[in-house]
Amino acid sequence: MKLAIVGVGQAGGKILDQLIEYDTTRNTGFVEHAVAVNSARTDLAGLTYVPEADRLLVGQSIVSGHGAGTDPETGKRCVGEDIHEIDDAVGGVATSGIDAFLLIAGLGGGTGSGGGPVIADHLGEIYAEPVYGLGILPSTDEGGIYNRNAANSLQRFARSTDSLLLFDNGAAKSSGETLSEGYREINDEIATRFGNLFSAGEIDAMGGDVAESVVDSSEIINTLGDGGITSIGYATEAIETDEGGLLDRFLGSDDDDLASSGDATNRITSLVRRATLGKLTLPCEPDSAARALLIVSGPPEHLSRKGIDSARDWLETETDCREVRAGDYPLPDEGRVAALVVLSGVTEVPRIEEMQQLAVESDTGPEDDEQDEKDFESLLEYGDDDGSE
Numbered sequence: 001m002k003l004a005i006v007g008v009g010q011a012g013g014k015i016l017d018q019l020i021e022y023d024t025t026r027n028t029g030f031v032e033h034a035v036a037v038n039s040a041r042t043d044l045a046g047l048t049y050v051p052e053a054d055r056l057l058v059g060q061s062i063v064s065g066h067g068a069g070t071d072p073e074t075g076k077r078c079v080g081e082d083i084h085e086i087d088d089a090v091g092g093v094a095t096s097g098i099d100a101f102l103l104i105a106g107l108g109g110g111t112g113s114g115g116g117p118v119i120a121d122h123l124g125e126i127y128a129e130p131v132y133g134l135g136i137l138p139s140t141d142e143g144g145i146y147n148r149n150a151a152n153s154l155q156r157f158a159r160s161t162d163s164l165l166l167f168d169n170g171a172a173k174s175s176g177e178t179l180s181e182g183y184r185e186i187n188d189e190i191a192t193r194f195g196n197l198f199s200a201g202e203i204d205a206m207g208g209d210v211a212e213s214v215v216d217s218s219e220i221i222n223t224l225g226d227g228g229i230t231s232i233g234y235a236t237e238a239i240e241t242d243e244g245g246l247l248d249r250f251l252g253s254d255d256d257d258l259a260s261s262g263d264a265t266n267r268i269t270s271l272v273r274r275a276t277l278g279k280l281t282l283p284c285e286p287d288s289a290a291r292a293l294l295i296v297s298g299p300p301e302h303l304s305r306k307g308i309d310s311a312r313d314w315l316e317t318e319t320d321c322r323e324v325r326a327g328d329y330p331l332p333d334e335g336r337v338a339a340l341v342v343l344s345g346v347t348e349v350p351r352i353e354e355m356q357q358l359a360v361e362s363d364t365g366p367e368d369d370e371q372d373e374k375d376f377e378s379l380l381e382y383g384d385d386d387g388s389e
């Protein structure tokens with residue numbers, strides 16, 4: 001599907017950069033237009049792939065190009081001050097050629113966390129295309145302020161977007177490495193999963209091989225729905241054993257109990273199990289999903305129809321929802337088969353509940369139990385789409 005993507009703040013800009021790299025090197029063509037928005041001049045200067053003309057420094061009269069200092073209110077003001085310039089840069093460019101907008105932001109900081117929902121609201125009011133969010137949750141050990149910012153921003157983001165796709169930094173972090181050391185690897189993983197999702201159905205990317213059952217943008221849009229939280233599972237297996245085991249290093253391919261057999265059908269069903277039950281971008285209970293989508297990609301001769309059908313049946317049982325879509329995405333030059341599982345409208349998400357509890361405690365202090373209880377319940381309404389604050 002064709003997207004106009006806005007990366008807001010530092011994490012948003014870096015992930016946008018990485019998605020453009022994915023799109024360019026694979027020639028997939030899902031990034032129709034890309035804009036980086038930030039209140040910090042140095043963050044914008046550090047980008048590689050976003051064209052200079054599409055980097056917007058906002059809130060100069062408020063923070064003089066120095067960033068929002070992890071304060072979402074400041075981030076909100078910075079973005080609000082320049083919302084018309086942002087609109088010119090994002091929406092002014094051929095929206096007729098896009099299927100949706102995608103806003104990317106780290107929810108724990110200031111600019112992306114406070115400013116992201118302002119842009120989402122604005123785009124949603126003006127344009128008919130759906131507006132999706134890709135929100136990055138802080139890891140638990142980043143501390144109270146990041147968790148509080150994220151808990152508050154998550155609610156606003158969920159209400160301002162048609163679907164909020166979440167990625168939990170904490171769940172992705174490998175043991176023994178600091179978060180900043182891991183960012184490059186984490187951002188690669190984000191680009192792989194979301195790049196795979198958004199490039200599915202782009203016929204140009206298929207090199208003339210039309211999928212037996214193409215996943216097109218309307219299936220992705222219908223799966224994402226119009227409100228709520230989305231998590232993505234992904235697992236991959238190399239078709240031929242390569243010398244260094246390089247291809248097996250992709251996350252999600254390390255579950256011995258569910259090791260795939262060489263047979264194409266079994267490989268697909270086993271990959272889909274691993275994608276759903278292994279590392280999700282946001283750990284959640286699969287049976288709390290309202291809708292699901294399965295995309296199996298790889299060389300056409302390895303995309304067994306029977307395998308995809310039986311994997312879809314399994315996913316229907318596992319998620320306990322009737323709205324399960326499935327399709328293939330032929331990539332003739334790939335040395336691997338990959339299963340991507342989209343779980344949308346999920347409601348049982350332990351990390352969100354934990355983060356919101358941490359946020360409430362850091363706001364009121366643990367002694368104010370009655371107030372904690374009330375705040376916690378109102379914060380829990382992250383999937384609520386009633387538009388109220």
Ligand SMILES: Nc1nc2c(ncn2[C@@H]2O[C@H](COP(=O)(O)OP(=O)(O)OP(=O)(O)O)[C@@H](O)[C@H]2O)c(=O)[nH]1
Binds near residue numbers: 186
């Ligand atoms: N996955 C990922 N997360 C990041 C990256 N950089 C920062 N983060 C996370 O994003 C949150 C901080 O948000 P930033 O994007 O740095 O902040 P900002 O939106 O620029 O806001 P200010 O710095 O306050 O102006 C923290 O939770 C970080 O863990 C990155 O490159 N990748």
